[in-house]
Amino acid sequence: MSKARNIGLKRARGEWVAFMDADDWVEEDFYESYFKVVSSSVSCDIIFSGYIRELPLGDYRTLSLVPGYVEKKDLSKTIEYLNKTEALGWAWNKLFKRSIIEQQGIRFDPTVQLREDELFTLMYCRHVHSIQIISDSLYHYMMNDNSLVHRKRNYIDYQRTSDLLYKEYSRYFDNEEFRKYYQQGYASGIFYALTTMYTGETKATKKQRLSFICKFLNFRSQLDIKSDIRYKANKWKNLLFKTVMSCGDVNAIDFILKFIVNRL
Numbered sequence: 001m002s003k004a005r006n007i008g009l010k011r012a013r014g015e016w017v018a019f020m021d022a023d024d025w026v027e028e029d030f031y032e033s034y035f036k037v038v039s040s041s042v043s044c045d046i047i048f049s050g051y052i053r054e055l056p057l058g059d060y061r062t063l064s065l066v067p068g069y070v071e072k073k074d075l076s077k078t079i080e081y082l083n084k085t086e087a088l089g090w091a092w093n094k095l096f097k098r099s100i101i102e103q104q105g106i107r108f109d110p111t112v113q114l115r116e117d118e119l120f121t122l123m124y125c126r127h128v129h130s131i132q133i134i135s136d137s138l139y140h141y142m143m144n145d146n147s148l149v150h151r152k153r154n155y156i157d158y159q160r161t162s163d164l165l166y167k168e169y170s171r172y173f174d175n176e177e178f179r180k181y182y183q184q185g186y187a188s189g190i191f192y193a194l195t196t197m198y199t200g201e202t203k204a205t206k207k208q209r210l211s212f213i214c215k216f217l218n219f220r221s222q223l224d225i226k227s228d229i230r231y232k233a234n235k236w237k238n239l240l241f242k243t244v245m246s247c248g249d250v251n252a253i254d255f256i257l258k259f260i261v262n263r264l
Helices: 030-038 072-084 098-104 116-125 155-172 176-199 206-220 235-245 250-262
Strands: 005-011 014-020 046-048 051-054 060-063 068-071 094-097 130-133 139-142
Touching: 014 030, 014 098, 030 046, 030 094, 068 072, 072 130, 072 155, 072 176, 094 098, 098 116, 116 155, 155 176, 155 206, 176 206, 176 250, 206 235, 206 250, 235 250
Parallel strands: 046 130, 051 139
Antiparallel strands: 005 014, 014 094, 046 094, 051 060, 068 130
16 A cells, blocks of 8 residues: 655745655665656656565565656656556655646545555556656565455455446547456456355355356357356366356356355
């Protein structure tokens, strides 16, 4: 989560806002890398940077973005790039304009406990006309085994967040390649949530189970190539996946899934 602290930054081109996690740290010239853009003649509404992911055992992974200036007409391709490089789903590797946040009433959703940074950033990006990407990776994100990312979750609630994100990402589906890529991942996410209901990881009523089966089948019918949906897990979960992919009857699927799980 990135709501622990926010730092207001005022420079030549107005007021900017940065977010930082309480457990993380930044190198001395972190903000200076942003100021170089803010103080230049380049006008943009948001700045993205790379970051370093610090792992619990001392290992690390550096994400360096390809630098560039992006206008609104090229936004869809850029959103695809930032999503696939895992640079979009955080608030702390960006600089936001306070004026856009306030004028548009953009806020973190208190009911969303996971991927709330990603949702906030996408809501903000509705209103941008240009993006600046810098390659500097000076923010150190500390991976914590006790963070929300690693905690057991209710996938019914998690799917609600996925639905909100899908709505935001669909604004960029004029990019056909990205549309197919995201829809396939979204369908796999629905199915994963469904499997947790039959294994007991997520407590669900029969009504909720049937509702999720309908949700998956309805979305599956919208995909161009259904066989492109991928689900990688252990052997029995792949069996559940194949069952759902090869059947169109909601009650039959419910019966088969319960039958398989009870014999595993």
